[in-house]
Amino acid sequence: MVVMIDNNEFETPGIWGIVIADIVQHVVNAYVRDGMGGHEVRESILDTLISELQSPSDKARALDGEWDEEGFVEGLGLDEEDEWDTMEPEGEA
Numbered sequence: 077m078v079v080m081i082d083n084n085e086f087e088t089p090g091i092w093g094i095v096i097a098d099i100v101q102h103v104v105n106a107y108v109r110d111g112m113g114g115h116e117v118r119e120s121i122l123d124t125l126i127s128e129l130q131s132p133s134d135k136a137r138a139l140d141g142e143w144d145e146e147g148f149v150e151g152l153g154l155d156e157e158d159e160w161d162t163m164e165p166e167g168e169a
Contacts, residue, residue, distance in 0.1 A: 100125075 086092065100121050107117040 083089075100118065103121060104114050104117045108114045
């Protein structure tokens with residue numbers, strides 16, 4: 077997964093808690109639509125999130141590069157044929 081964050085987007089880092097909470101609720105809603113219980117889904121996500129924050133399974137790495145006008149990361153060492161370096165969802169290329 078490639079995540080690009082502009083830390084100047086919000087005045088304080090705490091605002092990211094609201095962003096993360098909104099994302100969690102959207103994920104919960106998606107699972108509820110598929111018939112799962114919202115409370116169980118939310119608890120599962122939060123349990124895993126807390127565990128991952130306390131003991132990360134992988135190290136977040138910074139990418140050296142900038143997004144170009146076509147949605148590719150310049151300087152990442154990938155070419156346009158790589159599937160995951162574009163901003164287009166699968167099936168829409």
